[in-house]
Amino acid sequence: MIIKIFSLNLRMQGKKTYQEKLFACFSLSERVPKDNFYRQLGGVLDLEYLYGLTRAYYGTSGQESVDPVVFFKLCLVGYLENIISDRKLISHCSMRMDILYFIGYDIDDELPWHSTISRTRQLFPESLFEEVFTKVLALCISKGMVSGHTQAIDSAPVKANASMDSLELKVPKEDLESHLQKIRHISRMDKPHRQAKENKASKTQQTIDANKQELGAIKSRNKNWSKNQDQRPGAGNKGSKYTSNKTHYSPTDPDARISVKLRQSEKTQLYESAKCRHCPPCHHRYSSLPCR
Template identity: 40%
Template sequence: MLGYHPSNTSLIKLVPTQHFYQQLLEAVDFSFIRPFFEPFYSTIGRPSIDPLVFIKLLLVKHFENITSDRKLLELANLHLGIRSFLGYGLEHPLPWHSSLTRTRQRIPVSVFEACFTQVVGLCIQKGLVSGHTQVIDSAYIKANASMSRLKPKPSIWSSETIPTLGKRTAPRLTASVDRLQHIHRFQANIKKATPNKSGQLLSNLTHYSPTDPDARIAFKTGKSRQLAYMTSVSVDPSQHVITHIQAGSADRRDSRNLLPIVDSTQGRLNHFGVVMSNVVADAGYCSGENYEQLEARGLDGFIPPHGKYKDERSGFHYDIPSDSYTCSQGKRLGFDRLVVDKQDNAKKRYAAKASDCKNCPIGEQCKGKKASAKRLHHSYYKAQYERMEKRLSSRFGKRMMRIRSATVEPVLGSLINYYGLRQINTRRRESAAKVMYMAAIAYNLKKYLRFTPVE
């Protein structure tokens, strides 16, 4: 007969042993979680969510590619395998989604990072991580804020920048006058070219999101602008295990993030006795300072120079011992002084003598009509750039660049499309970092479960 019939059966009998969550329970001992959470749990008062249940729920969220806490608890209530994974019987009610959200807000990001480091250690112990080569890349992750709610930044002397009790102040307008004038001219040209369109080109220099002040306007060629965070990952090419992940500002250059990523990854691997020797990344991470710092750390970089770098000057020969150029007429251009361009890049300036250029048959064509002598500039880090190009042109360097495209791009694609990182459902950068750590843990655990070591 149809109807309600009480049952004494257990979930162990209902869930097959070969089910993913059952295999994960058998393969991984999650007891390492409790010591990380212990300082933040009180022994008195109303009991909170068990740390193991909390972390397992967040893992399920990324395993099932869910971005909403409500949807997560709806699925967990109906899914026998998830209930068994959490340790809840059929008769036990699961936590409320609001409790899950509050616990995530209360626990600091360092706890999530510690859990991630522990899982990386499990992968190292099982042989999934070689460690000697790390591939670095980044991607935009959509923030939980709308472009339509953006507000202009107030000036430094505005009342909105004066702190009041219990109210967050708006970020100040810190762009220079020249930069603001350039933006206004750009906006005017857009309106002139498309008078029938009401839209405008918004910038991080002039606007901010009151919903999530840490989110930044991000854009790529051919795609619409959106509020986003930058997720940067370091991946071991052996089995594509994520060895580092971090949340950053979407308006920050990749080259500014390289050294913090390298230091964090190297420190984590050294903690488990793994030596890192190669760093592979695309041209977005290129800078002379990065090349120099990688060499100072004893690391071989494989990062192509960007298109603005010129290794040669047509008609001029550079002599390394004397640090000088020689023109096609045999005249010497000695080192003059160091200069800094508008992008804060250090450059070395070389200048010829005015007397040499005065009687030169091609002087006007070479130096121009107004200049009294020919001047040349090259990067302060020219030697580092040349060593990098030599390294990349080698057979091993070409192999490293093939490894880069085949390693890190599929990992980022998997995190975004299959591990719940298509959008950050929380606000502020620390909360975004917690979500990214949990997505990386879920990704690594699935790698850990499916890997069979070679005997």
């Protein structure tokens, strides 16, 4: 009796074999659940105004561009999925049915090339992205998603695309040219530092405001720096103690700041990436930071 039951169960065991179909009947709208995040987002996010907003950046002849609504939706997906590479973004979207449904593509539609996304991003000015952000924020406020009462803010250091070896000394505003000549030769006494091809820093970022005491300290620091060239700026020099945001700036990326990462001894140029999130009242259990 036991043998017969075992034989019966063995015959009922399923085994799936994959075989391509010549014709297939498939609908994304039936496969993506109604409670899916991207399906719900697509139902409330209206980006039709983008056609009029971006029309001036396209010509009247040539090949059709990627749909601007699709482009900005892909940018939104990249932010939500924490994907910064256009190549990875397109690869990721091609394997997600809910994202395909969100951007209006069918399962067998070919997505735009990653290079097309990169070129489109370069086509639009920064002001356009800010305008789109402001518009989306206004939509969120109108829907009651943002109250502006309490915000939680956190930040993390992000490495800047700027070399420590290309740092330039800030100089006092008084008698700028003569002071430049006195200081610039110091960094070339031993070996020339790597200069930037283009100095993007403004005059304000290249100079330093200081009183008489601070100017004396800078003068003393420059003398010490000229004697001990091992302490010149550079990521490989652990003893570059004469390098600080008070005395130096980056000509290639003036917004970057000299800093030391946690549990690291070498100085590098960093950004402070800050994120701000709206906190509903029910999430005030641990800590909160009032919005100012």
